Amino acid sequence: MKQNKNLMSLQLQVSDFLPASEDEKQGVVVMRESVSFWKDGFRRLRKNKLAMVSLVVIIAIMIFAFIIPSFYPYSYEQQIRGSENLGIMEYSKEELTRIQSGEKIFPHFLGTDSLGRDLMIRIMVGSKISLLVGIVASAIILVIGSTYGAIAGYFGGKVDMMMMRTVDIIYTIPDILIIILLSVTLKFPLQKLADNIQGFAWINTVGVGLISIFIVFSLLYWVGMARIVRSQVLALKEQEYVIAAKALGASDKRIIKKHLLTNSIGTLIVTTTLQIPSSIFTESYLSFLGLGVSAPMPSLGSLASQAIGGITSYPHRLLAPAVMISLIILSFNLLGDGLRDAFDPKLKN
């Protein structure tokens, strides 16, 4: 639209007064696209290589534990006659003759145990049990601890004092002693409940040992969560938006649920993730002492415990579950640390 005009001309150009196009408008906007809490956190998490590697490892272990067993040719309680005490990748005589006659036999990657059970599948199922214990127990702890802590922190005053005194006392109880006692004793009443009362038969399908472990963990381990959530809520409840919600007539329940707990979500995620490995740790400890999941269900702890007897001839039977459990705990710990740095940097110390 350039026209040769005299520089000093006062004649105006029409094009200068046209409305700005969308492109031109975009150029003037200074603000970035707003970054949501999740996006921001994940961006920081993705930069943390260690945490990302642990995440991949955890996903791999989950596939290994939950998906592969469903189409694995052996089952964890199947006792293969004649293939007892096989070493790594060994076949029994019977299996060898069958291979020679052209049959295909799935190899025992880690050999078999003294009852002829394939160790690989037992490790998979053991990892599944350990992961289940960790995740379910942490979920229960999350629900109980956050509700308790939020109520104590929100109402404050006498309610808070009473509730936190209780927490203090539970906190000072030597947990491992009580956990051992509970897992010894709880099995009997639970078994009775499952056998005699209708509607509780599901206990048998999940396993008495597993249920009693859930109960034991949720009875004792929620106090840490409650303390952390309470201190968060104490700070958050002074915020303006809480006062605004109150002024608008929101009920206490709504404020706790929609405002206080939602705003401490970072802390909740981090604490729960870090709770998972510690639950797995305790479960394997109990199983090692023979107090955890009941046989023939394997858990990584009980697999290690059974392997001790034959450690001179079959060290791999101990090493395999030991490596697995250390890997699970390590990767959850590192992921938890990464999540903490990404979502809740304040929690660091």
Place this chain on the structure above:
Amino acid sequence: MSRYIIKRVISAIITLFLVATLTFFLMYLVPGGPFLAEKAPSPQTMKALEEKYGLDQPVGVQYTNYMKRLLKGDLGTSLKMRGQEVNHIIKTRFPISAKLGLCAVILAVSVGLPIGSFAALKRGKFLDRLIMFFSTLGMAVPGFVVATVLMYFFGVKLRVLPTFGLTSPLHYILPVIALAFYPTAYISRLMRSSMLDIIGQDYMRTAKAKGVSQFKSLFKHALRNAILPVVTYLGPMLASILTGSFIVEKVFTIPGLGNQFIGSITDRDYPLIMGTTIFLAFLLITMNVLVDIAYKIIDPRIKME
């Protein structure tokens, strides 16, 4: 200060009382009783046995009797080991475990503190990363894995160290290392982060500016302040060593209290389980109170509530 101590002691007594009560009722819940595990005795013998040990009385009476005896410090008699008093069993077994535990505490502190401070001084360097890698690993490996792997390599494979019992100083090496493994890793991490904290403080810069030698500024200014958080870990450390002792004593067949406790659980020896639990709980709770009080004395910055 005295108010704080009184408060702490009272809450410890309440906790102890709760533990004792809980233990009693949990043990009462177990059906079958301690005699069923043996070759089923005749009903008459059962009755006589129950009468002898007071198991035929109503719960309330049993409970008050138990509490009364507990107040006198009497933990009852073992059911399985005929006529042996629980107090006596604890008296003979506990020193073994205590010696082992003490060695582990000394090892953990004397290795963890220097390693942690060293990592902090070399922050970001290769050695720091190496130390942090091993301490992260040390916290992820369960105690039973450490114990059994140690036993396998040094006892079975290399045959350089004994793996059974506790008869000579050499016998202590493996169990003590297994027990101290986790606390060492924990202490070194704790020490590193607190040391890093201290090194960044203003008074460290002031000391340096005034020309205090590096050696002196490290030992006089940094170390003494950095050690404080480690003191708070002493209570949990005792608990973790106790927890570990159950495993380690089982793996290395050491006749300590931990092994006894696990044995009494499989034997369903009620009085022994209850007695040991209460004894260990008493030990842990007392230690925690002492550590808390000590911490307040050592660090005057902590507010006295």
